[in-house]
Every structure is written in C-alpha cells, then in structure tokens.
Amino acid sequence: MNSKLVILGGGAAGVLIAMKLASQNIDVTLIDSKTFYEYTPALCSVLYEETDAKFHQHFSEISFELEPFLRKINVEFILGNAKLIKDDKVFIHQREEGIEYDYLVICTGSSYADPWKTQNGTECIDLNRRINFLNEQREKYKQAQHILCIGGGPVGVEVATEISYRAPGKKITLVDMNKTVLANAPDGIGNNAQRILNARDSITSIMEQSASQKGQEGNTYIYETDKSHTEIKADLVYNCIGVTPNSEFLQANHADWLNEKKQIIVDPGLRVTSNVFAVGDVNSVNEPKMFYTAHMQAIHFVRNMSRIIKNNTNVENLIPYHPSRPNMIVSMGPQYAIGYVSGIKLTGWPLGLNKGSHLASWGKYTIERITMNSCHLKIPVNEVLYLTSRP
Structure with missing residues (x-):
C-alpha cells in the first residue's frame, strides 16, 4: 500500500511538488482554497494591459483550473481552507472529517496587499471571482490620475514603470525608506x-522616507512623508511592502511551530516534525521569498521525499537545503527589465541605461512561459536551475 502525501497549498511550490511526485509510488492529494493556479509575479504586467481584451487574454495565459490539471496527473484535488492540523490529519473549514496523511508538506505561501495575492481567509475563491476582483482593481487604475506606490521592492518598481509606459499621462509617486x-x-x-x-x-x-496616511478628501487619499513632511495627494494607493506568511491555521494547536515572524520553523531538511515539512514563502529559510526560491525548495523536497519512498531513507538523514544563489529579473516596463542571472548583470548597458535591457525583458517573459509549463519545460528547467544554483 502506497504512503499518502498531502500537499497543503497549490501555489508555486505545491503544484511543482505534485507534478514531480505524481508518477512515483505515493498517493498525492493537494488541498487549496482556490480553484485555480495563478502566476502572481506576472500580475504587474497583466493588470495594466492597454485594453480589456489584452488584460483578459494575458490573465488566461498565467492561470488555469487546478482540478482538471491535477486529475490528468492522478493527483487528487480538494477545495478547502485549512483550519488546523491534528493527529496526522488536515482539517479544513469545508468538511468535518479530517484528511489523513503519512507525510504532509505545507506550501501555503504568503499574503500581500491587494491586488497582488488572493487573501487567506476562510472562504474559497474561484476563477470568476478572482477575475471580477481584478476587473474592479483595473477600473480603479483607469480612473486614477495620481498613483502612490509605497515601497521600492520588485512590486513597487514594476507597478511604477508598467504604469509609466502604459499610461504616461498618469502621475506616479514612489516612496521608499532606502537610498535606492x-x-x-x-x-x-x-x-x-x-x-x-x-x-x-x-x-x-521620494527616497529614505516613509509615508503615512493623514486624511482623505472624497476619493483623494492624503499622505505625508516622515522627514520632509511632503504632502502627497493620490486617488489610488498601492501598498507594496510587507509579506505575511499564511500560517494562521497553526495558531490554535501548533503555535510552537512558528517563529516571531509567524514563519514555520524548519530544520536544514525543510522538516517541521518527523513527517511534516514546510516549503516556500511560509517557512523560516533565510532567503528571498520568491517564486524562484519556492521552486528550488520544492525540487529539494521532492529529492528527499523520493529517497524516502524508494530507499526507505530515515527521515532523520535528509539532504540539507542550502539557499540558492541570487537570481532576479524585474520589469522596467513592457519591453524592458533589469536582472542578475547566474552572476551576469543585465542593465541595458551601454545604450539602454535609462530604460533597461530588452534581453532581461525577454528572459522574464520566458520565465513566465516556463512557469506555466509551455512545451512541458517547467520540470526540466527547474531541475537545471536547482543543480546550477547550489552554492
């Protein structure tokens, strides 16, 4: 009789784990509160497409329904939102009986400010509801004339530059606490x-400052910076800072699994207990929380799980995970980006220093297509990246 693996979360790590383990001698069940998979890093481009038709077309290219996809690879899909973990069972809000497991991997990811990630409440979300929500966000963007981006990380930079190219008539203010x-x-x-x-x-x-809301006049939000006391009046505000691990369901009976950041504490083998693992944004591994690093951790987990399945490897002797070498590509508009890939800087040098690199932009699009498994490249490319990104 095969062992049973339950994957809690159908994002970057969860889906890749399911795809990798589907053909091995283990029964796999994936639980997620969404009926769909979404390549969230592409949303900064998708949301600001020039026309509604292009928006819907692009969104359809970065999302798909989970149940039919998983059924094709013999992975069971259960729609539900985790409530607690107890006695080798996952309990969800949508049913009374628990879902049993021999091994559990928690891949619940993280939450971010609207509209970039679906929020982690107790309700389930289908694709139509997500599209309707994004349509509402898109209408707010189209109506806005002055947009404030708080935070200069990848999301803030991509939002500012995408809007700048798509709608040059809109004014954008970006505030960040760092020098750059x-x-x-x-x-x-x-x-x-x-x-x-x-x-x-x-x-x-506006750099080396923070901004906080001081008031509101009708549909206009009034913010003020902390040092220069610059007043900013904007009719749309994007909060582009702060990532919260989706670990609330563990507070009831496994608060001891969490650190002060509410991340799940894992050992070098990404293990929480003898048969529970945590992979991706939700865990305590000290590396950037990105789709890329979630994929690298997923590949590593699968390698350890395969050893357990095939060789009866003692779970005490797992291969330790080492954080990946840094790789990053950030869009600077629809046709430009900057990046750092395998030690190579892509900045648009020498002619595109004020715009960015076409090559990096092409690379970002390629990553999007690989992540969506175009030409069945998702698994082999991530395997190669895993092997080449080890310290």
Whole structure:
C-alpha cells in the first residue's frame, strides 16, 4: 500500500511538488482554497494591459483550473481552507472529517496587499471571482490620475514603470525608506533601477522616507512623508511592502511551530516534525521569498521525499537545503527589465541605461512561459536551475 502525501497549498511550490511526485509510488492529494493556479509575479504586467481584451487574454495565459490539471496527473484535488492540523490529519473549514496523511508538506505561501495575492481567509475563491476582483482593481487604475506606490521592492518598481509606459499621462509617486529602490537586490542592480525611474518624467521618487496616511478628501487619499513632511495627494494607493506568511491555521494547536515572524520553523531538511515539512514563502529559510526560491525548495523536497519512498531513507538523514544563489529579473516596463542571472548583470548597458535591457525583458517573459509549463519545460528547467544554483 502506497504512503499518502498531502500537499497543503497549490501555489508555486505545491503544484511543482505534485507534478514531480505524481508518477512515483505515493498517493498525492493537494488541498487549496482556490480553484485555480495563478502566476502572481506576472500580475504587474497583466493588470495594466492597454485594453480589456489584452488584460483578459494575458490573465488566461498565467492561470488555469487546478482540478482538471491535477486529475490528468492522478493527483487528487480538494477545495478547502485549512483550519488546523491534528493527529496526522488536515482539517479544513469545508468538511468535518479530517484528511489523513503519512507525510504532509505545507506550501501555503504568503499574503500581500491587494491586488497582488488572493487573501487567506476562510472562504474559497474561484476563477470568476478572482477575475471580477481584478476587473474592479483595473477600473480603479483607469480612473486614477495620481498613483502612490509605497515601497521600492520588485512590486513597487514594476507597478511604477508598467504604469509609466502604459499610461504616461498618469502621475506616479514612489516612496521608499532606502537610498535606492531594490535595495536588497544582488550586485547593486538597485542603482540601475533607480536611474531608470529617475529618467521617467511621470515618476517621482521620494527616497529614505516613509509615508503615512493623514486624511482623505472624497476619493483623494492624503499622505505625508516622515522627514520632509511632503504632502502627497493620490486617488489610488498601492501598498507594496510587507509579506505575511499564511500560517494562521497553526495558531490554535501548533503555535510552537512558528517563529516571531509567524514563519514555520524548519530544520536544514525543510522538516517541521518527523513527517511534516514546510516549503516556500511560509517557512523560516533565510532567503528571498520568491517564486524562484519556492521552486528550488520544492525540487529539494521532492529529492528527499523520493529517497524516502524508494530507499526507505530515515527521515532523520535528509539532504540539507542550502539557499540558492541570487537570481532576479524585474520589469522596467513592457519591453524592458533589469536582472542578475547566474552572476551576469543585465542593465541595458551601454545604450539602454535609462530604460533597461530588452534581453532581461525577454528572459522574464520566458520565465513566465516556463512557469506555466509551455512545451512541458517547467520540470526540466527547474531541475537545471536547482543543480546550477547550489552554492
């Protein structure tokens, strides 16, 4: 009789784990509160497409329904939102009986401010509801004339530059507490990103300051910076800081699994207990929380799980995970990006220093297609990245 693996979460790590283990001698069940998979990093491009038709077309290219996809690879899908874990069972809000497991991997990811990630409540979300929500967000964007982006990480930079190119008549203000945007990016590419933002007439960067809301006049939000006390009046505000692990369901009876950041504490083998693992944004591994790193952890988990299945490897002797070498590509508009890939800087040098790199932009699009498994490349490409990104 095969052992049973339950994957809790159908995002970056969860789906890749399901795809990798579907053909092995283990019964796999995936639980998610969404009926669909979504490549969230592409939303900064999708939401600001020039026409509604292009928006819907692009969104259809970065999402798919989970149940039929998983059925084809003999993985059971259960729609539900986790309530608690107890006695080797996962309990969800949508049913009374628990879902038994021999092994559990928690891949519930993280929550982010609207509209970039679906929120982790107790309700389930289908694809139509998600599209309707994004349509509402898109209408707010189309009506806005002055947009405030709080935070200069990858999301804030992509939002500002995508809007700047798509709608040059809109005014954009970006506020960040660091000297440059992308302050934690590898090899100083944040300096290149800052140069590009400064070259865009519609973008104003206010650096080394924070901004807080002081009031509201009708549909206009009034913010003020903490040092220069600059007043910013915007009719649309994007909060582009703060990632919260989706670990609320563990508070009831497994609060001891969590650290002060509410991340699930894992050992070097990504293990929480003898038969529970945590992979991706939700765990305590000290590396950037990205789709890329979630994929690398997923590949590593599968390698350990395969050893357990095939060789009866003692779970005490798992291969330790080492954080991946940094790789990053950030869009600087529909046709430009900057990046750091396998030690190579892509900044648009020498002619595109004020715009970015076409090659990096092509690379970002390629990553999107690979992530969506175009030409069945998702597994082999991530395997190669795993092997080449080890320290």
